[in-house]
Amino acid sequence: MKQTIGLLTKYFGDSVAVEPGLRGETFIKLKDESRIREAMELLRDNGFSMLIDLTAVHYPKREHEFELIYNMLAMEPLLRLIVKLPLKGEKPEVESVSSVFKTANWYEREVYDMFGVRFKNHPNLKRILMWENYEGHPLRKEFPLEGDNLHCYD
Amino acid sequence: MRGIIYTAMTDIKKEIDIKTDRMIVNMGPSHPVTHGTLHIVLELEGETIEASHTNIGYLHRGVEKLGEYRTYQKFIPFTDRLNYTSSINNNVGYTLAVEKLLGIQSPPRAQVLEVIACELGRIADHIVCVGINAVDIGAFTAFLYIFKYRELIYDIFSRMCGARLTTSYTRIGGVSRDLDDETIRMIRDFLTRFPSAIDELEALLTKNRIFYDRTRGIGEFSLENAIQYGYTGPCLRAAGLEWDLRKKMPYLGYENYEFEVPTGTRGDVYDRYLVRVEEMRQSVRILEQAIENIPEGPVIIQDHKIALPQKEDVYNTIEGLVSHMKLVMEGVQAPAGEIYCATEAANGELGFYIVSDGGTKPYRIRVRPPCFPIFSSFDEQVQGHMVADAVSILGSLNIIAGELDR
Amino acid sequence: MGIETALGNTILTTQLSKLVNWARKYSLWPMPFGTACCAIEFMSMQASHFDLSRFGAEAMRFSPRQSDMMMVMGTVTRKMVPVLRKIYAQMAEPKWVIAVGACTCSGGFFRSYAVQQGIDRILPVDVYVNGCPPRPENMIRGVMEIQKLVEQESLIDRKKRITAFYEELEKMNYETDYRPADKILR
Numbered sequence: 001m002k003q004t005i006g007l008l009t010k011y012f013g014d015s016v017a018v019e020p021g022l023r024g025e026t027f028i029k030l031k032d033e034s035r036i037r038e039a040m041e042l043l044r045d046n047g048f049s050m051l052i053d054l055t056a057v058h059y060p061k062r063e064h065e066f067e068l069i070y071n072m073l074a075m076e077p078l079l080r081l082i083v084k085l086p087l088k089g090e091k092p093e094v095e096s097v098s099s100v101f102k103t104a105n106w107y108e109r110e111v112y113d114m115f116g117v118r119f120k121n122h123p124n125l126k127r128i129l130m131w132e133n134y135e136g137h138p139l140r141k142e143f144p145l146e147g148d149n150l151h152c153y154d
Numbered sequence: 155m156r157g158i159i160y161t162a163m164t165d166i167k168k169e170i171d172i173k174t175d176r177m178i179v180n181m182g183p184s185h186p187v188t189h190g191t192l193h194i195v196l197e198l199e200g201e202t203i204e205a206s207h208t209n210i211g212y213l214h215r216g217v218e219k220l221g222e223y224r225t226y227q228k229f230i231p232f233t234d235r236l237n238y239t240s241s242i243n244n245n246v247g248y249t250l251a252v253e254k255l256l257g258i259q260s261p262p263r264a265q266v267l268e269v270i271a272c273e274l275g276r277i278a279d280h281i282v283c284v285g286i287n288a289v290d291i292g293a294f295t296a297f298l299y300i301f302k303y304r305e306l307i308y309d310i311f312s313r314m315c316g317a318r319l320t321t322s323y324t325r326i327g328g329v330s331r332d333l334d335d336e337t338i339r340m341i342r343d344f345l346t347r348f349p350s351a352i353d354e355l356e357a358l359l360t361k362n363r364i365f366y367d368r369t370r371g372i373g374e375f376s377l378e379n380a381i382q383y384g385y386t387g388p389c390l391r392a393a394g395l396e397w398d399l400r401k402k403m404p405y406l407g408y409e410n411y412e413f414e415v416p417t418g419t420r421g422d423v424y425d426r427y428l429v430r431v432e433e434m435r436q437s438v439r440i441l442e443q444a445i446e447n448i449p450e451g452p453v454i455i456q457d458h459k460i461a462l463p464q465k466e467d468v469y470n471t472i473e474g475l476v477s478h479m480k481l482v483m484e485g486v487q488a489p490a491g492e493i494y495c496a497t498e499a500a501n502g503e504l505g506f507y508i509v510s511d512g513g514t515k516p517y518r519i520r521v522r523p524p525c526f527p528i529f530s531s532f533d534e535q536v537q538g539h540m541v542a543d544a545v546s547i548l549g550s551l552n553i554i555a556g557e558l559d560r
Numbered sequence: 561m562g563i564e565t566a567l568g569n570t571i572l573t574t575q576l577s578k579l580v581n582w583a584r585k586y587s588l589w590p591m592p593f594g595t596a597c598c599a600i601e602f603m604s605m606q607a608s609h610f611d612l613s614r615f616g617a618e619a620m621r622f623s624p625r626q627s628d629m630m631m632v633m634g635t636v637t638r639k640m641v642p643v644l645r646k647i648y649a650q651m652a653e654p655k656w657v658i659a660v661g662a663c664t665c666s667g668g669f670f671r672s673y674a675v676q677q678g679i680d681r682i683l684p685v686d687v688y689v690n691g692c693p694p695r696p697e698n699m700i701r702g703v704m705e706i707q708k709l710v711e712q713e714s715l716i717d718r719k720k721r722i723t724a725f726y727e728e729l730e731k732m733n734y735e736t737d738y739r740p741a742d743k744i745l746r
Contacts, residue, residue: 022491023254049381052496053522057509069507071494071522075395078402082494103384106530114218129211129559130674131639138219138673139518145216145223145672183643184593185622191595191640212640213595216672231669238597282600301607308604319601319693556596 001026001079004046011042021082029084033094036085040070040100047074048081051097054107056115060141064088066117070097087117096122114139176204179541183212191555194532194544201540206533214559221519225485226252226326229519234320236521236557240279242271242311242321243499244557249324250405251495251506255488256326256460263451264328265406269444270341271314271323272406273437277348278307279500279552280388280430280437287427287549288359291368296358303351306344313337326486327461328454341445345438352434359427369424373535373547380421384527387502389551392429393421399498411440423550460486485514501525501552523557577714585710586616588656588703591627593647596634598661598693605696617703624650629706631699632683635663636676648683654715658702659685662692684725 008016008028015032030039040051053071064086072081087094096119098105108119109128116137119125127134136143181194191212197205217236221229233244246268253259260268281304285297308318314337315323315330323329359365375385380393390397398415400408416432418425454461458477467474490512496505502524509518528551536544564573594602605612612618621627624647636644648657659679662668665688667677679685686709689702713721 021493022489023257023493025492025494027492050384052384052386052503053494053505053507053520055507055520055522057518069520071505071507075397080494082492101384102379102382103527103530106526110526127211129214131211138216143219143673145219183640184647212637212643213635214637214639214674215635215670216674217670220670220672235597238600282603286603298608301603302609305604305607305609318604318695319597 001081004043004048004074004079004081007042007046008039012039019084025080025082027082027084029086031086033085033087033092036068036070037095037097037100039083040097043072043081043083044100047076048072048079049075051101051103051107052080054097054104054111056111056117056139058115058140062086065090066092066115068094068111068117091116091118093118093120095120096125098122113137116140181544183209192529192548192553192558194548196536196541196544198541203536203539203541203544206536206544208529208532210529210555211559213555215556217560218519218521221516223515225514226488226516227481227485229516230324231320231322234322236523236560237279237499237501237504237554238319238556239282239554240275240500241319242275242323243279243497244504245321245324246272246406247495247497247499247504248506249326250497251493251508252326252486252488254495255491255493255508255510256486257489258327258455258457258460260328260455261452262407262449263332264453266444266448267329267333267453268324269406269408269411270333270441271321271329273441273444274307274310274341276500277434277437278304280434281307283500283549283552284355284359284427284430287423287546288365290545290549291365293359293362293365296355299358300351300355303344303348306340306347310337310340310344313340325454325461327457328452330454332453333448338445338448341441345441345445348438349435352431352438356431360431366424368543368546369427369550370422371420372423372539372543373421373550375421375531375535377421379531379534383531385502385531386527387498387500387524388426388429388433389421389502389528391416392418392425394419399496399503403496405497411443413437413440423546426550487514488512488516496522499524501554501557502528504557521557521560523560525551525553525558529553529558581711581714584654585707587619588617588629588706588710589619589621589627590617590629590631590703591621591624591647591651592631592633593644594631594633595636595640596663598633598664601693601696602631602633602660602699605699610696610700612700612703615700615703615707617707624648625652627651628654629656629658629703630683631658631660631702632664632679633660633693635668635670636679636682637674638676639674641676641682644679645682654718656686656706656709657683658687658689658706660689660699660702661694662690665690668692681729684722 005018017029019027019029021027050073052073055069057067059065066087068085070083096108098108108122111117112125113127113129114137177198179196179198183191183193193209195207196203217232233248234241236244281300285300288296311321312318315321375393377393377395380390394417396415396417401415413436416429418429462481463474463477468478488510490510492509494505494507496503504524505522507520508516511517535547592602604610659665664679667675687702687705689698691698
């Protein structure tokens with residue numbers, strides 16, 4: 001793990017910060033959102049061969065409203081690494097990593113559907129869980145639980 | 155004579171320009187093989203699939219959003235309905251995640267009970283997957299034979315926790331009820347009867363020529379591709395990698411049990427079937443070890459800030475009453491922070507990512523479903539196969555819409 | 561009296577509708593519209609242990625055009641609503657609907673932005689089966705209730721009932737009848 005962090009700080013310098021987790025996990029915060037693809041490529045080539053999960057968290061009160069979470073897994077040696085990517089603004093846009101990990105394709109579509117985070121250079125950025133002309137992004141905090149429109153997909 | 159007909163045919167061919175466009179075939183959302191609610195649009199060239207487009211979300215119920223409005227205990231019933239063929243594995247996965255967030259561990263007896271529950275759930279899940287996959291291909295007998303044994307598991311579950319399918323067996327810091335002697339007897343009985351049932355299943359399917367031809371080499375998926383797509387569980391093992399979280403990152407004391415991780419070589423439908431069958435045998439092995447070594451002691455943690463006190467205490471002591479009321483009305487107070495906890499569910503890695511802001515409700519709860527990344531590879535997997543093969547591939551991936559869409 | 565005295569015990573007089581209903585009762589062809597957990601219990605109901613075929617309704621047809629009893633099992637989301645409506649429309653008359661499970665009857669505990677709160681706002685439901693999920697015995701009871709209904713209700717009565725249902729549905733104001741209960745939940 002130290003090796004990986006050393007590698008990341010070597011390439012990304014100040015834009016990488018290590019946060020200790022609550023129960024012994026390692027979180028890495030990448031402050032420069034334009035370099036996420038580069039970081040993923042670097043991690044993939046250095047053992048973290050699997051992108052287990054990609055999701056987001058909405059913090060409406062913070063300056064960086066969204067935080068993307070890339071959950072990485074290295075099989076040999078066995079390591080888990082969570083890369084966080086804070087994003088600014090109401091409708092943020094970030095580089096897609098679906099060319100690095102094929103599985104990111106659907107995960108990014110889900111994040112777009114649920115949070116409204118757009119991904120640049122994504123092959124097929126459409127809604128995945130809700131229907132196509134649905135309005136609103138359900139997992140944002142301001143979205144009411146029961147929804148604000150009661151129309152069916154028709 | 156033949157020549158005349160031949161020229162006549164070519165004339166017709168010249169006259170009518172036979173359309174050679176791709177045919178679009180719609181599978182789902184209500185279709186017997188999509189068991190659940192998937193929508194697949196296939197582009198066919200003759201009978202060969204040229205491209206496929208999958209459409210999901212027909213069972214999106216907003217579980218993650220609902221979780222943000224519920225306390226940590228109240229989310230347990232929602233986990234039942236994620237992967238409803240093995241609800242109990244989701245219960246265990248979720249409570250382990252919350253226990254990790256709280257920094258506690260369930261007592262040793264509860265851990266063994268959870269292992270027993272998990273392995274029974276895994277067997278039930280594999281029975282459904284293998285049985286339904288066989289039905290889709292056309293072997294109805296295997297389904298009827300093996301489903302008898304799933305009823306036995308459900309009888310055990312209903313004695314363990316009062317429900318057949320939606321179990322909600324675990325609690326934060328332990329399990330809801332102890333096993334009684336009758337249930338242990340039933341599990342022993344099941345363990346003596348089930349291995350012969352697996353033999354029966356294998357006799358019906360493994361060397362069945364039709365089944366073999368329909369599954370061998372279908373949906374072949376290389377290991378690199380599987381890792382790229384984030385495969386976990388039986389599908390990854392069928393592709394040839396010995397990867398099981400129970401072995402690699404043991405939880406619930408899985409390191410104390412002896413079992414093997416079966417792997418395949420080609421990653422096709424047949425290999426997935428073989429891996430699942432072998433996993434059932436290994437689960438029986440784990441169960442045999444677990445049922446003999448259940449330690450004595452409580453089944454739930456004795457901290458009344460986390461687990462409910464005994465009913466007698468609630469009725470007779472003021473401390474019991476107060477802690478019961480506080481727990482029911484407010485819920486468990488969790489420290490602020492973020493954790494990720496993964497367990498090996500029947501389908502693959504089931505992870506829970508919980509963001510807590512220090513309250514009694516999770517700020518954000520993310521379920522990492524095993525079959526979401528697996529199903530995303532479906533489009534690539536069916537390319538070049540026949541339409542009928544799409545059915546067997548879909549069955550072998552074991553897509554459960556409840557956890558796919560959440 | 562009448563024809564029976566003339567011909568003796570060889571014939572039996574009855575109403576045509578009763579005879580047809582009696583015949584129809586034991587040849588229900590279910591169309592399982594399974595979406596979620598209840599469909600797994602449905603498999604149990606159909607498989608060897610509980611065995612629905614004892615009640616004359618085992619001929620599962622997944623094509624709506626060949627069946628006359630629709631069993632809606634599992635959560636119906638808003639994305640699924642048009643599909644359900646379409647499949648119901650494709651079924652040939654006479655047709656009956658069973659709503660199996662809490663989610664189908666009322667939305668269950670999934671009171672969220674994506675879930676249709678009960679299918680009785682879309683289709684004329686004949687029998688509701690409770691439980692989350694219902695036990696297979698309970699589902700079989702639902703089928704038996706349908707059989708009772710088939711036997712007792714003549715097709716003309718049924719048509720009247722269904723027309724009344726659709727008229728009521730037309731009158732319903734979606735703005736007021738679907739009020740988000742957000743505040744209560746929070």
